[in-house]
Amino acid sequence: VLSHGQDLIGEAVVAAGEEGAPGGDHLDGPHQPAPLLPGGCVIHVHAAGTLLQGHILFRQTRQGQGKAQDGALIRQGRCGGCRGHGGEQQKKDHPNAYKPFHHHALLSLIRGPVPGHARGITSSYCRGFAGARGALRRKGQKQGKSGPLLRLVLFFLVCYDTLVKVSELGGTILERKDVLVPAEDLARQRDFQEKIRRMFEARQAHPRACVDTFGCQQNVADGQKLMGMLAECGFTLTEDAKEADLVILNTCAIREHAEQRVFGNLGILTHTKKENPEQVICLCGCMAQEERVSKRIKESYRHVDLVFGPQALWKFPELLWEVYETHKRVFSVQDEHGTIAEGIPVVREKGVKAWVSIMYGCNNFCSYCIVPYVRGRERSRDPQAVLAEVRQLVEAGYKDITLLGQNVNSYGNDLDLDYHFPDLLADIDRIPGEYLIRFMSSHPKDATPRLFDVMAASSHVAKQLHLPFQSGNDRVLKEMNRRYTRQQYLDLVNYAKRVMPGLVLTSDVIIGFPGETEAEAMDTVSLVEEVGFDALFTFIYSPRPGTKAAAMPDPATRAEKQKWFDRLLEVQNNMSAKLHAAYVGKTVRVLVDGESDDPEYPLTSRTEGNRLVRLKGDKALIGQFADVAVTGSNTWALYGEAV
Numbered sequence: 001v002l003s004h005g006q007d008l009i010g011e012a013v014v015a016a017g018e019e020g021a022p023g024g025d026h027l028d029g030p031h032q033p034a035p036l037l038p039g040g041c042v043i044h045v046h047a048a049g050t051l052l053q054g055h056i057l058f059r060q061t062r063q064g065q066g067k068a069q070d071g072a073l074i075r076q077g078r079c080g081g082c083r084g085h086g087g088e089q090q091k092k093d094h095p096n097a098y099k100p101f102h103h104h105a106l107l108s109l110i111r112g113p114v115p116g117h118a119r120g121i122t123s124s125y126c127r128g129f130a131g132a133r134g135a136l137r138r139k140g141q142k143q144g145k146s147g148p149l150l151r152l153v154l155f156f157l158v159c160y161d162t163l164v165k166v167s168e169l170g171g172t173i174l175e176r177k178d179v180l181v182p183a184e185d186l187a188r189q190r191d192f193q194e195k196i197r198r199m200f201e202a203r204q205a206h207p208r209a210c211v212d213t214f215g216c217q218q219n220v221a222d223g224q225k226l227m228g229m230l231a232e233c234g235f236t237l238t239e240d241a242k243e244a245d246l247v248i249l250n251t252c253a254i255r256e257h258a259e260q261r262v263f264g265n266l267g268i269l270t271h272t273k274k275e276n277p278e279q280v281i282c283l284c285g286c287m288a289q290e291e292r293v294s295k296r297i298k299e300s301y302r303h304v305d306l307v308f309g310p311q312a313l314w315k316f317p318e319l320l321w322e323v324y325e326t327h328k329r330v331f332s333v334q335d336e337h338g339t340i341a342e343g344i345p346v347v348r349e350k351g352v353k354a355w356v357s358i359m360y361g362c363n364n365f366c367s368y369c370i371v372p373y374v375r376g377r378e379r380s381r382d383p384q385a386v387l388a389e390v391r392q393l394v395e396a397g398y399k400d401i402t403l404l405g406q407n408v409n410s411y412g413n414d415l416d417l418d419y420h421f422p423d424l425l426a427d428i429d430r431i432p433g434e435y436l437i438r439f440m441s442s443h444p445k446d447a448t449p450r451l452f453d454v455m456a457a458s459s460h461v462a463k464q465l466h467l468p469f470q471s472g473n474d475r476v477l478k479e480m481n482r483r484y485t486r487q488q489y490l491d492l493v494n495y496a497k498r499v500m501p502g503l504v505l506t507s508d509v510i511i512g513f514p515g516e517t518e519a520e521a522m523d524t525v526s527l528v529e530e531v532g533f534d535a536l537f538t539f540i541y542s543p544r545p546g547t548k549a550a551a552m553p554d555p556a557t558r559a560e561k562q563k564w565f566d567r568l569l570e571v572q573n574n575m576s577a578k579l580h581a582a583y584v585g586k587t588v589r590v591l592v593d594g595e596s597d598d599p600e601y602p603l604t605s606r607t608e609g610n611r612l613v614r615l616k617g618d619k620a621l622i623g624q625f626a627d628v629a630v631t632g633s634n635t636w637a638l639y640g641e642a643v
Contacts, residue, residue, distance in 0.1 A: 196321055209247070210238050212247070214250065215258055248282040249262055254286070256543070306323050307329075340381055348398075368544065400436050403424075409447050463609060464503070472527030511564050513541050514541065515553060521567075536568075602617075
């Protein structure tokens with residue numbers, strides 16, 4: 001019996017009517033029990049490193065007949081990976097993968113259209129065991145004879161573990177050899193950087209580039225890598241797209257609003273390109289990896305020269321050189337599992353803050369989230385590489401360092417080491433210096449008491465936890481595929497608060513998830529009241545095409561959702577104001593990180609818990625830790641004076 005999101009390879013056979021035959025909860029999510037008739041059913045799943053979520057397809061006989069007949073099919077077609085995603089080019093790229101069966105018909109009991117993760121954006125190739133499939137097609141197969149065959153197939157599946165492993169909570173664990181970009185490939189990118197530099201030198205040109213980043217901190221870190229490669233190519237950086245010879249929009253796909261902003265900016269860039277026809281315009285990031293977006297760009301935004309997804313970021317110099325060399329548009333948005341490229345140059349922002357990616361990708365497949373489809377499978381950086389980068393940042397004077405990953409708590413699951421996120425935190429804490437370590441994002445299903453114990457014992461790890469709960473209702477959490485309950489979440493945060501008194505706790509919340517009722521939304525509000533968060537990042541549900549939730553019935557009106565949302569904000573704003581008021585009269589230690597636009601409180605700073613403190617003091621304090629007497633507060637900030 002396969003749980004939601006679990007990954008296997010090939011085809012397994014289950015005799016209809018046997019205990020454990022699939023019927024209720026499929027890899028696609030909950031369905032009504034399928035009417036399994038005498039005969040066999042095929043579980044068809046995708047190949048290592050490319051499976052997104054998979055789907056179960058059945059082949060069965062008509063009731064009362066002993067032969068496996070195609071006449072019993074509900075729908076005939078091909079899985080998304082075989083149905084032309086990449087077409088003949090994919091067959092050239094992965095010829096062996098297509099040999100067992102590429103043009104096979106799959107007989108499906110999936111109700112309605114094949115979901116997005118099984119269509120187009122699933123695997124770039126499929127594999128299976130032709131023997132199991134052939135056995136099903138033999139005429140005269142009798143009911144109950146599939147048991148030995150099932151055991152044989154499952155034996156081969158276990159042997160096939162060298163290619164793909166089944167994780168306990170779902171999600172493919174990639175082999176390291178498939179993840180790490182070889183040194184020679186990275187050297188090749190440096191060659192392209194040098195070619196671009198020499199090209200501009202020959203023209204006696206001084207090119208300027210503008211990198212405009214949208215979205216999360218992971219995108220910020222990606223943008224800093226882009227700026228690092230651009231610097232090696234001979235570009236200087238500007239924030240003005242009008243004066244730039246190269247404009248990069250580094251995009252976010254998590255919500256519709258961010259997407260619309262990007263399309264609006266692309267429209268504006270038609271004017272800058274008219275003024276400078278030689279200007280090169282690039283679109284990259286999560287939006288670019290979505291097939292519907294890249295298709296829209298190709299057809300409707302013909303002034304865009306280069307489009308590439310997160311998995312192609314490491315070969316940006318090569319793609320840019322192709323644009324300059326061929327004077328043609330370049331699209332690199334192939335469906336890839338993702339890689340790790342060490343040693344890419346980085347241009348970091350000036351100041352005290354730095355971002356360090358410790359892992360990439362996501363295996364969770366929350367039903368509302370597009371990230372697993374655009375950033376690939378989870379892959380962890382080598383611990384020594386992370387430790388070396390943090391050590392360099394501390395030595396360079398950075399004092400507020402954030403470890404990044406779509407789910408940092410699953411760090412190390414793909415490493416051939418008994419080494420996980422708490423181990424990494426403990427090792428970082430041993431690096432000498434005056435600095436704070438933060439991390440995001442965490443997933444409650446992978447957060448453990450051991451993590452909180454390590455945080456409590458570490459002098460450099462900030463006593464701040466961002467732990468998204470998304471909903472306070474168990475039914476909604478299940479529909480979201482979050483894989484924890486309300487009570488499990490409460491148990492986690494209560495333990496964290498117990499071992500870290502004064503812990504600053506923040507979270508993410510979605511209101512108005514498809515099918516959510518007012519009573520269920522109020523369960524979320526009641527959880528907020530029970531926990532007492534210092535702050536929340538709150539959102540009304542935004543459907544993302546290609547995710548499972550986007551196809552769910554959603555009867556609640558926008559006005560109803562807004563009412564629930566306003567109630568949530570009211571409760572949280574009152575809570576934040578109350579918690580902030582408790583700081584007044586106390587002295588807190590802060591890291592002064594910059595200047596504000598408030599003449600009365602010209603400096604900005606952050607507490608260990610990441611609370612914003614506006615303060616009076618000399619600019620010489622910027623970049624230093626300081627003690628501040630808190631004299632005032634409101635819902636969003638504290639106010640004080642350096643002492």
